[in-house]
Amino acid sequence: MCTAVRFTDDKGNMYFGRNLDWSCGYGEKIVYTPADYAWSPAFNAEDRNHAVIGTGIIVENTPLYFDCANDAGLAVAGLNFPGYAQYAEDSVNFSTNVAAYEFPLWVVRSFTTVDEVAEALKNVTIVAKPINDQYPVSMLHWIIGDATRSIVVEYTADGMHVYDDDVDTLTNQPEFPYHRANLINYVNADPKPIDEAKWGNATLKAWGAGLSAHGLPGDPNSTSRFVRAAYSNAHYPAKEGEKDNVTRLFKTLSSAAMVEGNSMMDNGQYEKTIYTGGYSTATKTYYLNTYDDPTIVAYPVSEFDASSNELQSK
Numbered sequence: 001m002c003t004a005v006r007f008t009d010d011k012g013n014m015y016f017g018r019n020l021d022w023s024c025g026y027g028e029k030i031v032y033t034p035a036d037y038a039w040s041p042a043f044n045a046e047d048r049n050h051a052v053i054g055t056g057i058i059v060e061n062t063p064l065y066f067d068c069a070n071d072a073g074l075a076v077a078g079l080n081f082p083g084y085a086q087y088a089e090d091s092v093n094f095s096t097n098v099a100a101y102e103f104p105l106w107v108v109r110s111f112t113t114v115d116e117v118a119e120a121l122k123n124v125t126i127v128a129k130p131i132n133d134q135y136p137v138s139m140l141h142w143i144i145g146d147a148t149r150s151i152v153v154e155y156t157a158d159g160m161h162v163y164d165d166d167v168d169t170l171t172n173q174p175e176f177p178y179h180r181a182n183l184i185n186y187v188n189a190d191p192k193p194i195d196e197a198k199w200g201n202a203t204l205k206a207w208g209a210g211l212s213a214h215g216l217p218g219d220p221n222s223t224s225r226f227v228r229a230a231y232s233n234a235h236y237p238a239k240e241g242e243k244d245n246v247t248r249l250f251k252t253l254s255s256a257a258m259v260e261g262n263s264m265m266d267n268g269q270y271e272k273t274i275y276t277g278g279y280s281t282a283t284k285t286y287y288l289n290t291y292d293d294p295t296i297v298a299y300p301v302s303e304f305d306a307s308s309n310e311l312q313s314k
């Protein structure tokens with residue numbers, strides 16, 4: 001399972017991050033794509049040359065991003081959506097055709113705001129074309145964020161769906177409208193201390209803090225993680241400065257993180273949060289920690305060679 005969130009600080013800086021939950025990694029690294037990298041889109045997409053940083057792998061000199069952000073402060077993350085995602089079998093005339101594996105790269109190479117992406121998506125076909133035989137097409141949906149808002153992109157049997165994500169959260173299946181509607185089931189959850197109640201002659205007094213959020217789901221299922229992450233993201237108090245906002249991002253994501261042993265996949269292996277990664281537009285820095293090492297490591301964009309035309313990874 002995976003979880004992603006976005007928020008903005010009091011100065012208008014965006015923080016965007018995700019948990020990558022799986023039983024093993026794919027050899028992913030921090031990958032920096034400079035503006036002058038010569039990207040060859042799979043179909044007829046144009047390259048508008050934004051520099052990009054994120055987590056992914058490099059295959060055939062192409063960055064396959066799991067999540068990434070660009071020099072204009074636009075970010076995107078791909079999360080599993082099997083059973084619902086259904087891409088076009090082939091490219092479509094008079095449409096911008098984007099292969100599923102290059103969708104995150106196309107978003108951040110091409111645009112500066114979520115509004116621009118949403119407008120462009122009105123005429124986009126996502127095509128089920130793998131980069132090669134070794135890496136089959138992944139069935140994903142995506143959250144795209146900037147300093148003002150986020151959207152969720154789902155491509156299903158009936159085509160493209162773009163949803164305004166006013167809770168700035170995404171997990172896995174089912175479709176985004178289910179997750180958004182399901183939040184209403186938890187409308188009573190609240191961080192405030194709770195008053196004592198009278199039941200006839202009995203006085204019921206809370207044991208301590210936290211009881212007013214009783215009922216928030218604690219399990220690792222996608223729908224439960226959505227509720228927990230949206231609750232944490234919405235109620236975390238505003239913070240000032242990079243350190244406290246990065247802490248906010250990682251703590252919010254940790255409220256939906258996967259602990260090994262809690263959830264077994266079909267292959268008999270346990271899912272765990274392989275990494276948590278996130279981007280700050282305040283300092284143009286990508287941050288990452290892993291299941292085995294909780295130390296949050298900073299990767300400022302300034303440490304990469306922006307004048308090169310080669311992909312760079314750490």
Ligand SMILES: C[C@H](CCC(=O)NCCS(=O)(=O)O)[C@H]1CC[C@H]2[C@@H]3[C@H](O)C[C@@H]4C[C@H](O)CC[C@]4(C)[C@H]3C[C@H](O)[C@]12C
Pocket residue numbers: 001002020021022026057064065066078079080081082101130131135136137138139140172173222
């Ligand atoms: C497994 C990852 C999603 C994690 C997730 O959402 N887990 C949920 C588990 S569950 O189903 O809900 O149980 C996804 C996110 C991004 C994906 C990768 C990216 O799309 C980039 C390439 C794309 C290639 O087509 C396949 C390899 C790949 C390298 C993908 C492998 C894998 O599908 C990744 C790493």
